[in-house]
Amino acid sequence: MLSLESMARWEHFSHGSDIGVRGFGESIEEAFEQAALALTAVVADPSYIAPNEMVEVHCDAPDLELLLVSWLNAVVYEMDVRTMLFRKFRVLTSGCSLIGTLVGEKADPERHQIVVEAKGATVTALRVERDEQGQWVAQCVIDV
Amino acid sequence: MNPQALTRRSEFEWHIEPTGQMRVPAIIYAGEPLVRDMDEKVREQLTNVATLPGIQRAAYAMPDAHWGYGFPIGGVAAFDPEEGGVISAGGVGFDISCGVRALHTGITVDKLEPHKATLADALFRRIPAGVGSTGAIEFEGNEIDEMLRGGAQWAVAQGYGTPQDLERIEEGGSASDARPEFVSQQAKKRQAHEMGTLGSGNHYLEIQRVAEIFDSSIAAMLGLQQDDVVVSIHCGSRGLGHQVGTDYLKTMVSEGFGPIPDRELACAPIRSELGQRYLGAMRAATNCALANRQIITHLVRGAFVEVIPSARLALLYDVSHNTCKIERHVIDGESRELFVHRKGATRSFGPGHPELPSSLQGAGQPVLIGGTMGTESYILIGTNHSEELSFSSACHGAGRSMSRTQATKLWQGRKLIEELGEKGILIRTRSYRGVAEEAPGAYKDVNAVAEAAEQAGLARRVARLVPVVCVKG
Numbered sequence A: 001m002l003s004l005e006s007m008a009r010w011e012h013f014s015h016g017s018d019i020g021v022r023g024f025g026e027s028i029e030e031a032f033e034q035a036a037l038a039l040t041a042v043v044a045d046p047s048y049i050a051p052n053e054m055v056e057v058h059c060d061a062p063d064l065e066l067l068l069v070s071w072l073n074a075v076v077y078e079m080d081v082r083t084m085l086f087r088k089f090r091v092l093t094s095g096c097s098l099i100g101t102l103v104g105e106k107a108d109p110e111r112h113q114i115v116v117e118a119k120g121a122t123v124t125a126l127r128v129e130r131d132e133q134g135q136w137v138a139q140c141v142i143d144v
Numbered sequence B: 001m002n003p004q005a006l007t008r009r010s011e012f013e014w015h016i017e018p019t020g021q022m023r024v025p026a027i028i029y030a031g032e033p034l035v036r037d038m039d040e041k042v043r044e045q046l047t048n049v050a051t052l053p054g055i056q057r058a059a060y061a062m063p064d065a066h067w068g069y070g071f072p073i074g075g076v077a078a079f080d081p082e083e084g085g086v087i088s089a090g091g092v093g094f095d096i097s098c099g100v101r102a103l104h105t106g107i108t109v110d111k112l113e114p115h116k117a118t119l120a121d122a123l124f125r126r127i128p129a130g131v132g133s134t135g136a137i138e139f140e141g142n143e144i145d146e147m148l149r150g151g152a153q154w155a156v157a158q159g160y161g162t163p164q165d166l167e168r169i170e171e172g173g174s175a176s177d178a179r180p181e182f183v184s185q186q187a188k189k190r191q192a193h194e195m196g197t198l199g200s201g202n203h204y205l206e207i208q209r210v211a212e213i214f215d216s217s218i219a220a221m222l223g224l225q226q227d228d229v230v231v232s233i234h235c236g237s238r239g240l241g242h243q244v245g246t247d248y249l250k251t252m253v254s255e256g257f258g259p260i261p262d263r264e265l266a267c268a269p270i271r272s273e274l275g276q277r278y279l280g281a282m283r284a285a286t287n288c289a290l291a292n293r294q295i296i297t298h299l300v301r302g303a304f305v306e307v308i309p310s311a312r313l314a315l316l317y318d319v320s321h322n323t324c325k326i327e328r329h330v331i332d333g334e335s336r337e338l339f340v341h342r343k344g345a346t347r348s349f350g351p352g353h354p355e356l357p358s359s360l361q362g363a364g365q366p367v368l369i370g371g372t373m374g375t376e377s378y379i380l381i382g383t384n385h386s387e388e389l390s391f392s393s394a395c396h397g398a399g400r401s402m403s404r405t406q407a408t409k410l411w412q413g414r415k416l417i418e419e420l421g422e423k424g425i426l427i428r429t430r431s432y433r434g435v436a437e438e439a440p441g442a443y444k445d446v447n448a449v450a451e452a453a454e455q456a457g458l459a460r461r462v463a464r465l466v467p468v469v470c471v472k473g
Helices: A028-043 A064-082 B032-037 B040-049 B109-126 B143-150 B152-157 B185-190 B216-222 B238-255 B273-307 B386-390 B404-410 B413-422 B432-437 B446-456
Strands: A010-014 A019-025 A053-060 A084-094 A097-106 A127-130 A136-143 B007-010 B013-016 B026-029 B059-069 B071-079 B086-088 B099-108 B204-213 B228-235 B267-269 B315-320 B322-331 B334-343 B366-369 B377-382 B426-428 B459-472
Touching (some): A010 B404, A028 A136, A064 A127, B013 B040, B026 B040, B026 B446, B032 B446, B059 B446, B071 B086, B099 B109, B109 B204, B109 B459, B143 B152, B152 B273, B185 B238, B273 B322, B315 B366, B322 B386, B377 B446, B413 B432, B446 B459
Parallel strands (some): B426 B459
Antiparallel strands (some): A010 A019, A019 A136, B007 B013, B071 B334, B099 B228, B099 B315
């Protein structure tokens, strides 16, 4: 499924029992932001989410690929404990650390048409690299 | 998967002989059509598991195997700590101790029929299901640690169910040696409002009818008759278990045993500090799942009291299918203590096994196979033969044959609910897309899976159940 939302550059890819998220970007940061938006779209339709509240997260990891997993798991964690959904993401990286900003609102199962909860981001099909066109791709499978 | 690439030992047993780094063979139990339908990833993951230190006999795939995380879902592997054996977070899975619980109701379908819509509504109202739903229990202070130590025993002590329930749960309803201190604060925080909630995805609560009896003698021992109404609950350890899986997968990737062929296979020696910490946390998460299913059982009983007061809901059995348990098995004529990983696989002890309660000694262990909301579920019984075949293991469900993305392209939730309603199956859900993702057509034929389990000797079919009401998370 390729997103039609303006500026959004993400897609889902198939996994046997769960679902893969893939973000594209001119920078690692943008690819990570788009992967997080793809994660939100696993759970609900991002276009129904109002940008009312902001949450900040900090992540680090031994390498860039595991940093993507840490980042997406931080988003899963904040969705779960705050019962929130997020539609805007900003990422600043420094080496293998990042500061992320998540903007969204309290989850409303009826209004947001919530589909499924995300259990966690996995290292399955994990990839953070430039593709042949030179754009960054950040992807992994989400266990739902 | 191409069956030509496997060595066929019998109609339902296929081998991959050890090559390269494999320490043991890989064995797949399934008929040829199921093998053909399996993802090539199952072969890759199974051969990777066969390379892990301390693995015994073989890496096994059950008839419902599909692409998982490091281990295939439907994978079984046993490790000996005396031979450097490992414990793998991926080999247990993110939803630690996810499982199925079946309950008798003491009523037959004719008694249910006039009340089924009212009962469906009462269950949907009483059992929190889906994203953002919250349970009624609030933990104060260290209460959550008591739950993590006690599991279903804790829940019964709190008034959720009766002591009789406990003997029909694996390990008497509580995983021993649980260590809540090895569970992160983040994991505990994720569980703060989730006790007694069903979750989402493939989790469900169903009222089912016994549609067919295969073995009347064992069925009688289990108290099952044609047209009996039973309740099945499929769920796991909720946010706490997911976070324990996430935390330890991350730590095992960076600090665990290496090198390994796939990062998702990240593991730690059983006899290492990390291995012991994970075991303690995993058992705590197991207790969270057991307590959760016990609380949901209490809520289900409340709904029946409200709608059909004459019903008596007694626990038939509770199995976990994402686990690692310490069990004794015979290797080269010697009884050894092994750590048996079952990822999407069910324990299937045969009659007379010392771990079974006295009431099941004659029958063996019930093996509960979840189907889909439009097809069937099965109750099988463990066999003694399965010990040598698969460390006493059998399948756990239908297994997906199609991705969620494909399913949403093919089906619409609202239309599916209407079609199932015409067949007399009532669905209660808050998510139409969730229903589409879980469409019956997105799963393998559970009849073929159950038959393959029986033909391979892993377990024997006792009863086929069809859904009447399904509450989806």
